[in-house]
Amino acid sequence: MASPTVTSEPVAARRRRVGRRHEAFWAVVFLTPAIAALVVLRVVPTVGAIITSVYKAFPGGIIPATYTGAGNYESLFSDPNFVDTILRTLVFNLIINPLQIALALLLAVLFVQRIPLVGAWRTLVFVPVTVPIVGSCIAWGAALNPNGPINALLSALGGNPQPFLTSPDQALACIIVLASWIGIGYWMLFLISGLQAIPEDLYDAAKIDRAGPFRTFFHITIPMLRRPLLFVLVADTVANFVLFVPVQLLTQGGPQGSTTLLMFDAYRTTYGYGSRNLGAAEVVILTLIMIFFVLLQFRLLREEKTPR
Amino acid sequence: MTYIPQMTRRRVLAGFAATTAAALVLSGCSGGDDGSSSSGDSGWSVPSTDPTATIKVLSILDLKTAHMQEVIDAFQKAHPTIKIDYQSVAFDALNSTIDARVANKGGDPDVYWADQPRISALAARGEAEDLTAAFASYKDKFDPTAYDAGVYQDKVWALPIANSTQLLYYNKALLKKAGIPFPSASVDQRMTWEQLTKDAAKAKAAGAQYGMLFGQFDRYYQLEPLPVQLGGSVGATGDKNLTPDFTSEQWVKAFTWYGDLFKQGIAPRGMKPEESDPAFVAGRAAYTVEGPWLIPQLGESKVDWGIAPQPVFQGGKPTTPTGSWSLAMNPFSKQKEAAAIFMKWMSIDEGGGYIKYRSDPELAASTEGKKIYFQKSVFSSPEGKKAAPIIDYETSHTAVNRVQTIGYIEFETILNQAFADIRNGADAKTALDNASTQLATAWKKYE
């Protein structure tokens, strides 16, 4: 144990050193719960999933597993259904995330205008966010029933009843609509904050330059909104990548596999089929993709800290 | 600027190393290695005197709402020294719960509800105890198909506590309105599906909201007899039944018929299985194919109902769905004798305690239990009296078990999805072909 030489040091330096040690001690105490939680809640399952994924076992978990290295990953990537699932998940996210953020942005822009009772309309858009996703899925499932109210509305307007969740061509789109209804209000609020933080003088300068609304929007609003916009885009991607509840409650991956997204597939492989090891491999793949997006999100968040 | 005491730096590094090490240890640590024997101790038998023990029972029937309390009470009365610790989970959660708990090797639960077609899978996974020595001698107490459902590779793994079959119910008022004659209740004058299709369409045209319903749309349990009636297989063949076999001509014909029912609007798309009983009981459907459990509900309803045997395809062999729940024992149970006594009481004693003491009438798997079942009040009504002989005949003569394969879970999941797709308009041949390839991939892991 190293001990500092005490004899010839000035008092101030000693106090500094004691101060540092004092801080280090309390830092450890205060950080231990969070770090312990981190280890237990993130590190351990990730390590566990990786270990499980390199073994192969008879479903069920009693018969001991055998080491298989990359065997499970090979099985997964040579299974056309799994490759389809990954592609489907990627395409799904490529569509839903820009769509939701663009809509949220439009709504945000709308609701920062001077409109009577704007707070009320804003709150109405936010209401779906407060409804628990289970309830929303149940209600939308009822509404989208081929004999349900949405088809009734379509018929009344002169259109044809649609199969919605029972059609492989429409089911995923329905889930996109449902997820958007639930989530857009949330992202809209973030963007409203961002819009409200844009300094007035920029808009005044634009007015002086006689810039029209579109020019103002694309040359001032969007650039100033870049950080919150990117943050919201990545956060939304993270949430949508692990979308699970609507698939679990409404379609179970069908019809004809058209709504089988990666998170649901991992769940079904592990709990439906009892293939823990294959499921663990899917989880590892999912987690790697997630970590990438989270790192991205954090990068963007951190840039917030630089003072302006 | 920053003076870092030697100790602190070392502590930080040590902490980091400890964290990683902890992670590795924790993730590898499992709670079940308590030295109990790997495959359970063999050589137990059903004792003649009751041991004093508490056994844990895992079921899918709620103690209160499914009236299991009375059954448990009756058991406690008959065997006071064996206490039952009863727990129920939702049906969807049962398999994963069994997987997780039994794999823990802690012996919890001692006895659990096992879905009959999954018994081979349970046995192959090592999640069920071999009951041959203790119970093979009771074979003739049961209906043969019910008993066979618990047999895999010539060993007994589970005891049936209930059975099922399917019947054709019809709404007399709706049939009268359409001028359709009532189907006969005699098993010798069975309707054909083809005739039923025509009649259901007529009833719908005359004003019924639904022409016909199935108790369990899109489920293999319900639909398995259709191709079998035409001479097709139950769905798998080969060594150990691990080769998909549902793309044959008979399967395609049967399921083209199924899909057409919905295309023509005779039966509804989008109706969930759970919704079909309430719909028939509310008088909105002319026909439904459902099990005997519909009878008590009809007794309390306003529907003027009639009963007939389940139809068969023209020129086909009468075949009916069958099977229900069995009880299996955890191979790591520490109370095997007590568990065995409970299982015997539930399925065999007095015709099966489960049948005798449960107020909800349940079709028994044992011959003695069936007698008790047919004496229940639901069979005293005029139609009920007609139902009893049908049920008895079907369970003894036309019942065909679902396919027994260790890969049953994948089989049923994938095939049910295909059925749902066919109901929603997919071409039967394509859907079955796709499902077959999917299943072949899923079953690779059993090679």
Add this chain to the structure above:
Amino acid sequence: MTVTPHATEAAGAFTAVARPPVNKPPRRRSTSTVVLTAVSVIVGLGFVLPAVWIFIGSFRPNLEILTTMSPLSWHLIIPSELTLENYSRLLFDSGFARALLNSFIVCIASVALGLAMSAMAAYALAVFHFPGRNLIFAVIVISFMVPFEAIAIPLAQQFTDWGLGNTMVGLILPGLGNGLAIFNLRQYFLGIPQSYREAAMLDGASEPRILFSLYARLSGPALTNSALLIFLGQWTAFLWPLLIVSDNSLQLAPVALASTFGEHAADYGQNFAGTIVLTLVPAISIFVLQRFFGRLSIESGEK
């Protein structure tokens, strides 16, 4: 304030609802305003209509909900019969009340423990100076921002192996780690002048006292927002309770609601009632917490 308010405001989005719109130059009541208002109304109604349907449906007999679904009529929204039966059956006859209680217990315990843990970590990362501080901060926040669903399945298997399956503890633990909560609190703590802490230390206060008495009192909004994040995370949790709980009497509300949907898919009345109950709790909590804690801020600390 030199700290860009984006992130804290993002997390404090709930309070943002009450804010007035940004100060734009006054416009005349022109056609554009009318058009925008019309659009706002339509959009607002469009979003809220399904929720209204659920709300009204929860007070109607189930049969009426089913029969008014098609064909289209005013009766879809205008009920002809109102009843409290859905709520009474839900709360008294089913296991849902039990599930609600379980959810409350889990949420409150998670907030209490999670807030303490986040505040401690945020304090250490904001106030202390030690090597690797930024790295540790990054690691902690990044790890907890990896969405829980990604590792829920292996974590559930670990918990079961450790004997935490089907336990309250197993339900509470994962809710404690919330990266955004730590991030927010740290952000806020960074804005509290060091002079307060130094003054307190001269008075002989220990670090815990500084954190829990001084900083906590100054951090009303941030604590509220973080508490809400943790609370809502646990209140809406579906996948985790689905994986970890098998005993019906321990199940949480969202899963209980979903399972009644599976068993009695035709009983929309009850399902809607359950949905409304589950919605009201966080809505009321947000409202209450905003009123009580929205006031406290650093400004009040100056006095």
